[in-house]
Amino acid sequence: MAAVQTAQTPLIDWNTGLLDCFEDVSTCCYGFWCCPCLACTVSGRFGENTCLPLCDIITPAVFSACITMRASMRNRYGIKGxxxxxxxxxxxxxxxxxxxxxxxxxxxxxxFTLRKYKKIYRYNK
Incomplete structure (x- = not known):
């Protein structure tokens, strides 16, 4: 039998490090002053239920939304970890x-926005 080889895309790093708060001060302030709101924003932008992180407050499974969201994001975007x-x-x-x-x-x-504009520009030439 012949072995089937699949082409995998190489995994990439996160765009910023875990402690790179000063790369985006507005996000850092948002997370510091209202982390539950930031968590709900991330969840909504990622396409999940906006209230998903609030389940951590109600359920005894502490930090489950953060871990789940992080693992999902890594898998969707092919990030190392x-x-x-x-x-x-x-x-x-x-x-x-x-x-x-x-x-x-x-x-x-x-x-995404830049790629979108490049496509439009290319087609309008």
Whole structure:
């Protein structure tokens, strides 16, 4: 039998580091002063239920939304990491994790917008 090889895209790093708060001061302030609101914003922008992070307050499974969201984001965008790192980050650096995910989504939105305009420009030539 012949072995089937699949082409995988290489994994990439996060756009910013976990502790790179001063790369985007507005996100840092938003996370510091109202982390639950930032978490709901990230959840909504990622396409999940906006109130998903609020379930952590109600249920005894502390930090589950942060860990789940982080793992989902890594898998969707092909970002390096592991579930163990997601758990550690979600448990010990929750606010920084939400800020990093928010910065990631902001950067991806910028990239999408630029690609979109380049396509329009290319077709209008």
């Amino acid at each position: 592991s579930l163990c790192k997601d758990i550690a980050t979600g448990c010990f650096c929750t606010w920084c994790s939400w800020c990093q995910m928010h910065r990631e989504l902001k950067e991806r939105k910028k990239g």
